[in-house]
Amino acid sequence: MAGDLPSISYMALYIVSASVVTDSRSATHWRLDQERGLVRPAGTEDVSDLLVGEGETTDPLLGILTRNTQSPWEDSNPGAIDGACSTCGKFGSGRISGQERLLKLESETTILTCGDAVNETQYDHLDGIAQRHKHKSHPEPEVAMIFKKTEGDEIDMNALEQNLRMTLDENPKSIAVYNQIGNFFRIRGNTFSAIECFRKALSLSPSNPDILLNLARVLFNLQYLDDAIHLTRRSLELQPPGQNCWLHHFTLGEILKAYGNYHEASIHFRHALDLNPSFLPARAHLQSLANPQTSSATVYTAVIISCLIVGVLICLWHSLDICHHTCGSPTRKTLRTVDWDRSRISIPSRVIRFKKV
Known part of the structure; x- marks a missing residue:
């Protein structure tokens, strides 16, 4: 059991x-x-x-x-891998290698620059260039006229950036390309990159008047008037004979007018009109200098100075009034009366005889 x-x-x-x-x-x-x-x-x-x-x-x-597991695998969208997107159709139906795709992606995402910055130029002693890291953004949309074929054209900044990148790849040491990229950064307001491109161009050609003028305009917009005057004068000195430099005279006239040197500014405006009679802004500046009007800034300055003077006078009067009440009137010492009794004063006998005579 x-x-x-x-x-x-x-x-x-x-x-x-x-x-x-x-x-x-x-x-x-x-x-x-x-x-x-x-x-x-x-x-x-x-x-x-x-x-x-x-x-x-x-x-x-x-x-x-x-x-x-029991039937062969079928891809419902065979072109998705080739183009990395089923709806883009960007790379076509053919397959491309990973290296080509990476190079294309890098070319689209690379930031436009003028390459490595130069160590030193002969203009680095200027304050506006030495302090280029501290400058704020200052867009200059009027510079887009340089890239326009006609006045009515519109500039596509993305397409312009792509063209400049391709041009730089083809001519990596071209002074003209550096100058164009610098003007491109002026439109965008990237003053630091613009100055770096102009510095690199000046390191290769220190006597290029056009690059000096563009750099002077950047510093003028940043209110570095002394530096802008120096660079513009230098660009005029380096102009080849027979070259029409009306823009250089006009720029120097604008800077001198902002500096307060109206007489010399009018001279350069006249030079600009002589070289380009149809340039209306130079004529407008000459008319404003010929008929000086009291600007609002001058009125505000006079009002501020008057208020400061009145304030100082009020403070002085108030302080004197307080001192008068606290200190009181000054007390004088009582003078002793002098007794001029002749009987008490000994007089020499000779003086007495002289008086009797």
Whole structure:
């Protein structure tokens, strides 16, 4: 009896295990909820629908798994990898290598610069150039006229930047390209990059009058008048004979007018009109200098100075009044009366005889 007990135990364990395996409630079935985008446990009615025939299923998730394992994989969008985007169609239908794609991406994201900054130029002693790291942004949209073919054209800054980048790649040491990139940064208001490009151009050609004029205009807009006058005079000195330098005279006239040297400014405005009679801004400056009017800044300055003088006088009067009340009137010492009685004064006999005579 005792020997049959182990066999009975094994048989009971076998029956329990078989019931667990064959019971559908002990297994967890999953189904894909396409409306909610979730995977959740299936109910009893869902489990009965999962198995339809032998080796067939209507469950979406299980169908994907069995299709990938039992049938060859098919790409629903074969061109997505080639173009890195199914809707862009940017790279065409052909495949390109990863290196070419990387080079194209770098060319589109590279920041436009004039390359490495130069160490020193002969104009670095000027304050406006020495303190170029401290300058604020100052856009100059009027500089876009340099890049316009006609007056009515509109400049696409992104396309212009791409063209300048390509031109710089083709001519990495071109002074003209550095000058154009500097003017491009003037339009954007990036004064530091503009000065760096002009410095690099001047390191290769220190006597280029056009680059000196552009740099002078940048410093003039930043109110470094002494530096701007120095560079503009230098650009006029370096002009080749026979060159029409009306713009240099006009720029120097503007700077001198802002500096307060009206007489010399009018001389340069006349030179600019002689070289370019149709240039109306020079004529307008000459008319304003010929008919000087009291500007609002002059009136404000006079009012401020008058207020300061009145304030100082009021403070002095108030301080004197306080001192008068606190200190009081000064007291004088009483003088002793001198007794001039002659009887008490000894007079020499000679003086007495002299008086009698």
